[in-house]
Amino acid sequence: MRRINVAITGFGGIGRKVAELLLDRQPHYRARYQFDVRVVGVCGSSAGLIDEAGLDKARLGNRAAYTKGLTGSAFVESVPADVLFESSPTDFRTGGAALSYISAALQRRVHVIAISKGALALAYTSLSDVAARQKVALKLSGAAGSALPTIDLLQYNLAGCKISSVAAIVTGTTNVILSEMMDKECSFGEALSEAQHLGIAESDPSLDTDGWDTACKIAIVCNAAFGTAIKVQEMPRQGISGVTLEDVRRWRAGNVMPRLVGVIESVGATYDASVRLELCDETHPFFRVHGRNKAIRVSTDLMGDFVIVGGGSNPYGTAGAALKDFEHVLRDLYRPVE
Structure with a gap:
């Protein structure tokens, strides 16, 4: 069974909901796609946690176990991810941390599911071009209306x-x-x-x-x-x-x-x-x-x-939109089991 490793940056309220839903749906991904989906890394603005074997809810909730400074480029260069969920705070003037995370992930041929709006509002065209060249997905439902289909x-x-x-x-x-x-x-x-x-x-x-x-x-x-x-x-x-x-x-x-x-x-x-x-x-x-x-x-x-x-606006609705994008990545880029 093929492994799909997931990382989450901007690990705040929405990021935690995404991780929770991913872990709850692991049996679905195994049954539907024959993929072993694991959350292997998360980071916030000051600390992060990486384990290639996978992180469970208990470890994700134990902030004392996070490594200080394991964020930004140090996190992206270390985490063995196939898919990145990006949910950093929105900064539409500079793109903020999200722009760095998305750009670095795409360059490393990691599929990106963007929830944060700022980087996409500022630089969607250039990011989309990079994704196309690298032949990876750049998904954005969570940033463009969340639970409302747009x-x-x-x-x-x-x-x-x-x-x-x-x-x-x-x-x-x-x-x-x-x-x-x-x-x-x-x-x-x-x-x-x-x-x-x-x-x-x-x-x-x-x-x-x-x-x-x-x-x-x-x-x-x-x-x-x-x-x-x-x-x-x-x-x-x-x-x-x-x-x-x-x-x-x-x-x-x-x-x-x-x-x-x-x-x-x-x-x-x-x-x-x-x-x-x-x-x-x-x-x-x-x-x-x-x-x-x-x-x-x-x-x-x-x-x-x-x-x-x-x-309607709620964290689970936004997380659900991002999980829909994840399903599309699995469905579009890999052959599902019928």
Whole structure:
């Protein structure tokens, strides 16, 4: 039985969920693909752990056993991985640690499943080119909508169509805040405080509330699905921090719902992308996309319009999207047992 060694960088909340699910699914991988899948290494920002024989949940949870300094290039050069799950914190301005991890892994002919957005938002085209030259996979579902199907829908399910437009709610935090404001007729500050209390919004929520998270995800989707070179920092972008209580009262009176939407539109032979605060009336499919839920609407020339709603924000949903990518790596690059 062939071994498939997995490493995880950026071993935080999402990374731990990925490891948990991988270990739980080991019998499935053996039965379906005849692969012995093992987690052989994990690292965070300051320490890591490697064992070629494989790590179980107990060892992964024992932080005292981690080696200080076993991170960055030292980790990548030491871990005997076939597949890397990358889930470092997002830095869309420089790519952060994720860019170094992904680049190094691809150069070493390691398949990469990216969960962190920053490196892909900054350098998807060049990373994709390296992956193609090295004949390895670069997967990105977890970075481009998490549990909401986005990139696969466009690249595979609708590949035979000309897509004229895509609109998507891909940031759960902003949808929670806007839903709270409209439900309770409260201010942005009050809704944000509640979201932070529930653990939905970060202590510094600006990545989400200023529209950057949506911009990163839409840039990744646009560049990967349509071959564009959209730059996040040049994208027209709105956020929600400027929404006032007066706005909320006016929208409630007009029976419309505000939604922060990433938009991709066909313009001649290429595509443009933007992030907009849109007002949706009762006839709009996004009107009832409430709370943590996300949604995507795609318009095509041959198959009509598609709307998918769901994929609410949660760590297991993001991990599940990454595990879907892993299944695709196994299915696409190796012959499954029927």
